[in-house]
Amino acid sequence: MKSQIPPGFLLLLWLLLFSPFQVTVRDDNCIVVSLEESDVVSSSFVYVVKITGESKNYFFQFEEFNSTLPSPVVFNASYHGLYYIVTLMVVNSNMVSKPVRSITVLTKPLPISSVSIYDYKPSPETGVLFEIQYPEKYNVFTRVNISYWEGKDYRTMLYKDFFKGKTVFNHWLPGICYSNITFQLVSEATFNKSTLVEYSGVRHEPKQHRTVPYPPRNISVQIVHMNKNNWEEHSGNFLEESFMGPQDVIGQDKLIHFSNGPTEIPSANTSDAWPDYHYNSTDYTTTTQPYWWTNEADSSESEDEFVNVVPSEYENSSTASMSGKLTPETPSFLPVQMVLSWLPPKPPTAFDGFHINIEREGKISATLSEDTHEFIAELKEPGKYKLSVTTFSSSGSCEIRRSQSAKTLSFYISPTGEWIEELTEKPQHVSVTVLSSTTALMSWTSSQDSSSNNTIVSVVSLTCQKQKESQRLEKHYCTEVNSSNSIIENLVPGAQYQVVIYLRKGPLVGPPSDPVTFAIVPTGIKDLMLYPLGPTAVILSWNRPYLGVFRKYVVEMFYFNPSTMTSEWMTYYEIAATVSLTASVKIANLLPAWYYNFRVTMVTWGDPELSCCDSSTISYITAPVSPEITSVEYFNNLLYVSWTYGDNGTDLSHSRMLHWMIIAEGKKKIKKSVTRNVMTTVLSLPPGDIYNLSVTACTERGSNASTPQIVKLEPAPPKSLFAVNKTQTSVTLLWVEEGVADFFEVFCQQAGSGQETKLQEPVTVSSHVVTISSLLPATSYNCSVITFSHNSPSVPTFIAVSTMVTEMNPNIVVISVLAILSILLIGLLLVTLVVLRRKHLQMAR
Incomplete structure (x- = not known):
């Protein structure tokens, strides 16, 4: 039985072995993928290119073709310096795609646009600071290639420790001229154990930089007093010739070349004489003279290089050294010889010589060759001298660089020739x-x-x-x-x-x-005063001393914070210092009925800051807010009062509220104190009065009353009404007065009368007893008493009274009886007379 190999497997095997499709990266960062004839198996197949490397994958299909190859696929890569994987995929008639071969390519990073090179300040002899600028967006690189010429040697290195375009390189040699310095961004990628490397181009201007050479070592100076006789031998022409060139005082041929250089403004009266210089080597380059150096007898060889003109301010000078021809005189100051020596800088320093600066009310500079290690000069004037020796490097195309001055030597030559050495000691343990x-x-x-x-x-x-x-x-x-x-x-x-x-x-x-x-600690403020502006604001005012300097006032306050449940000092306001002697600040948003302590300190400009003084404080308890009466009810001679304080978030547990004072002020003033935890109370008020009712919140130092509320109470009727005295025509009424009354009105009318016929007008009295007269005897009356207060009547109080029956007077009765008896007696006498008359008549008859 034969085994059959699938034709798809044979196709894949053939493509893997013989597929040489081409992938190239152009200078414009485009990836070009092209098919070769050997890649084409059948025109019925579809050829697809898959490109990976960015955040998403890209697929491109070759155009359909018959006899000629399709056009290449061009992909515009977004990133520079990034590696891309290009995969050729073949899709058969069954729509089955299989990757055939993958090729990795690396795009070039964008080049550096500008480069700056600076001295590395902590070590300018060996260190430099590189600063590069390059496109950052879509630009990928791993290292930076630095190429340069170190003198005559070419160097290159890869460096990766760049942070924000800057790095410090501390491995160069001192005094060397580094030229043609270029930078390239390098992108690297590893794929299938193979490394791809791409370098950016060089578009920036090549740079050059010279490192600073090291200074000379072991600089020393020695002062040698010259023989007076030797000085007198030269006195005939020494002062005149001292400005013409160096003098050979040690028997050797020494030549120095002087050139004009920078001068310094002298700090004292300038002197015209200057020392002669002598060197122990015939090599030289340049020397700088101060502007007042006159060299009238200079040789013709130097005339083309120097123009020696005496400044105008010295034209009329009578100083001997400033004139062209002088009268020889023995100077009062004997010159001294200065011997300056040093050792070359520490290796490996590249240098071309030494530069010497001598300062005395001006500046002289001399430049010596690298083989010279000693400098000799005659000092002809007393004064203060400063010497410095530096190394310089000038070979190559870079700028000339001088070393730092290792040591500046200072000494003083007195008019008597005494040499005072430089002071090198500084005071120790300085304290104030x-x-x-x-x-x-x-x-x-x-x-x-x-x-x-x-x-x-x-x-x-x-x-x-x-x-x-x-x-x-x-x-x-x-x-x-x-x-x-x-x-x-x-x-x-x-x-x-x-x-x-x-x-x-x-x-x-x-x-x-x-x-x-x-x-100096500030003296602090004085006369701190507080002016209240209500329950939630105050004004602080203070004065400062006339003599004092400070940066600001700091206003602080101490209080119990109910949100954090802590007591602490906190800064409320800072006021910048002014020349005014008085300052003030308004403090608002305070809690009512709360304890505060305010402090104002003066803070200085120093570091650390000093402040004074914590004793400048003032304490204050803010006034409470006014309560608000919410309800007032009067029942059974009792007044029920309720009120509120603040809002719902008002905390009374930590406030300085002591109690409430309820005041009802009428004809009588009634007060009642209520504890702060209760906001309702009951007052017993006499009826019949109008009261001005208020609730006052009280603290230790202040109070605040609510808006007064008018309460009018109706008068109460009299009680316990009695008739204490009755006659046939009058009645006396007595009652008990309750509350407040202005007056009483008393009414009386007959009981049982069909019509309300008043015997008289109402009786108005101001006392609680009244007698009603002009009544009928033995008559019943209904009497009422009404209390009036503030023109308001009360409910009447009634009482029924009766007048007494009429009784005879005893005197009248006696008189009446006597009168009747007299009448009866007279009548009896008359009857007796009539009877006797009749009898007499009868008898007469």
């Missing part, structure tokens, strides 16, 4: 003791005599430098002030000062001591 708010005492230690004549105390105010000139509150030490007194006076409270001590020996001044900074 503040004696008062305006004076301080300096102290230090040194090996030499530290008397006031041998020291310089330099004082400058650091506070002045931080203030604008219009805001300065001090003037004396705004610029550096030097004195020889160890006691510093005229200081200002609140200012910060820096003091430096110098040792002095003759005109020579030694190195400065370590600067010492001290500050």
